[in-house]
Amino acid sequence: MNNEMRGRVTRDGIRIYEPGDFAGMHAAGQVAARILDDIATHVFPGQTTGAIDDKITEMVEAAGAKSATIGYKGYQHASCISVNHVVCHGIPGSKTLKDGDILNIDVTVIVDGWFGDTSRMYVAGKLPRKAERLIQVTHDALFKGIEAVRPGNTFGDIGHAIQTYVEAHRMSVVRDFCGHGLGRVFHAPPNVLHYSRPDTGAVLEEGMFFTIEPMVNLGRPETKTLADGWTAVTRDKSLSAQFEHSVGVTADGVEIFTLSPAGKFHPTYT
Numbered sequence: 001m002n003n004e005m006r007g008r009v010t011r012d013g014i015r016i017y018e019p020g021d022f023a024g025m026h027a028a029g030q031v032a033a034r035i036l037d038d039i040a041t042h043v044f045p046g047q048t049t050g051a052i053d054d055k056i057t058e059m060v061e062a063a064g065a066k067s068a069t070i071g072y073k074g075y076q077h078a079s080c081i082s083v084n085h086v087v088c089h090g091i092p093g094s095k096t097l098k099d100g101d102i103l104n105i106d107v108t109v110i111v112d113g114w115f116g117d118t119s120r121m122y123v124a125g126k127l128p129r130k131a132e133r134l135i136q137v138t139h140d141a142l143f144k145g146i147e148a149v150r151p152g153n154t155f156g157d158i159g160h161a162i163q164t165y166v167e168a169h170r171m172s173v174v175r176d177f178c179g180h181g182l183g184r185v186f187h188a189p190p191n192v193l194h195y196s197r198p199d200t201g202a203v204l205e206e207g208m209f210f211t212i213e214p215m216v217n218l219g220r221p222e223t224k225t226l227a228d229g230w231t232a233v234t235r236d237k238s239l240s241a242q243f244e245h246s247v248g249v250t251a252d253g254v255e256i257f258t259l260s261p262a263g264k265f266h267p268t269y270t
Helices: 021-042 049-062 129-147 155-168
Strands: 080-083 086-088 102-111 114-123 179-181 188-192 209-212 215-217 223-225 232-234 240-242 245-249 254-256
Touching (some): 021 102, 021 114, 021 254, 049 102, 086 240, 102 129, 102 240, 114 129, 114 240, 114 245, 129 155, 129 209, 129 215, 129 240, 129 245, 155 188, 188 209
Antiparallel strands (some): 080 102, 086 232, 179 188, 179 209, 209 245, 215 240, 223 232, 245 254
């Protein structure tokens, strides 16, 4: 039996992976996380998002990994770089970062057939107070969601934990995009919503692998996708932030595959 066929699939279409598969996900997740650690020094005022992506492409190749995004549905970059009011899927290019810009960098790599998917926030220059508060709430909301991951809970519990935390801080959760299952494929069931009611959705089981990646806006939650077919922005032009981890459900909780080896997951690590 090959690796793609190992485990079983629930009635919701969610693959249950075997205990030995955690090592493959951890290895892929750590390659992606190290790349995001190392790219931090390349984020500064005057830098272009295209130059950041070029460096990420080099890092992926140096790690002996493969980019999951180059060639995916026609996309041609090793990262998505979303600046200020761009919610997600920002295309790297000639845009020059200014002092105070905030940006999410999202990287997915393939290592020995396993997908490691993670994103985090960065700041070019000095972090504005308003943006700092948004980033902190988004970061903490991700971990509120992760804390809800354990066998017997539901995917609705994850979304509810994130939504209630964000809205208590008078910010909004984006509803147009969600987390997803992954493993030996980039995207698979389930859709991991970042808003929901508790005790709803599929029940979490040991061996499920998926991402949690809340997008939080300072203003309203609505988004629109630009003419390029990728770039999603806030409709009201308010700032947006996102953090993403890939996780696996263990016998008694959760393993985060994409933890930062250098402790740089939050942009104020220095």
